[in-house]
Amino acid sequence: MVDLTHAKWRPNRYGGSEKKRTLLFDGKIYMVKFPEPPRSKKTSVSYIGNQFSEHIGCQIFQALQIPAQNTFLAKYCEPVTGKEKIVVVCEDFCQNGNRLLEFSKIGHHDTGSDKTYTTTIEDVYEIIERFDFPVNKFAIKKHFWNMFVVDALLGNPDRHLDNWGLLEDSAGRIKPAPVYDCGSSLSPLSSDERKDLLLKDENLMKIEEYNLCSVYRHQGKRIFYHEILKTPPADLHRSILEIVPRIKFAAPRIDALIDATEEMTDISKTYMKKSLAMRLNQMLLPALKKAQERQASEDAESRGFSR
């Protein structure tokens, strides 16, 4: 594992809520996220495990052919305390003249309305519909829902409007930005003691790992992943049909990349694999089956009409 204790740091250029530093390494710029003590007292961990969540979450997106930031894990020894930390190093995708347009910022361009956009599906659609620059709106909606399906797999409660966006290149072309900020996925707040307990109790594990909410609201209600996947809106229906087969195919590779993660405890690896398998088998595969049945009956109906 790379040791960043004597690395070349640059003044930090990234926002967000977690501690981070900007690194120049091998001629490239990286955002380095540091582990932090949790802000909530509801957890038993002394440090949040989101560096593993970030690294593995982004690798899972990439394994599913959805562009995501490149990451690697590294060591860092605090000079004053001598304490060693594991950090996640994220390659900046805004080099070569690219610019990240966080979705929340694009919402501000709407000067014709004094509305403040929030994390609702309706607002995401309204912002996209009001885009008045050349962009493939269908591709952006598709990206949003593809990401949503993978976030359901990862149990991500935090894909808010600052945590995804578009990328504008130096020629002004705009496309979805690589996925970044997966740090709240994959249970970063659970200690190994808690994971051990949950692994021994199927019901408790299901409450904690299946019954999860997205950050978004839809029709006035907070979205539970398992609920919306049962009766998806049309655009989510299409993403289920496209992404869930890819997840099924990539599942052994995803397990292998978790197993290969350095400095992660065996209990955390077992827990992560089991929670992913639970959400795939109990939530995403049944959703795929339903979506395929719905598709088959819609196809049969349209053939009937065309006869």
Ligand SMILES: Nc1ncnc2c1ncn2[C@@H]1O[C@H](COP(=O)(O)OP(=O)(O)OP(=O)(O)O)[C@@H](O)[C@H]1O
């Ligand atoms: N790989 C990257 N390349 C360029 N900019 C990035 C990259 N990753 C993140 N950013 C920018 O840095 C900001 C902070 O990063 P990130 O969202 O990962 O941090 P955070 O502290 O976890 O945020 P949050 O407040 O959502 O918890 C992002 O909102 C985005 O603007």
Ligand SMILES: [Mg+2]
């Ligand atoms: Mg963020």
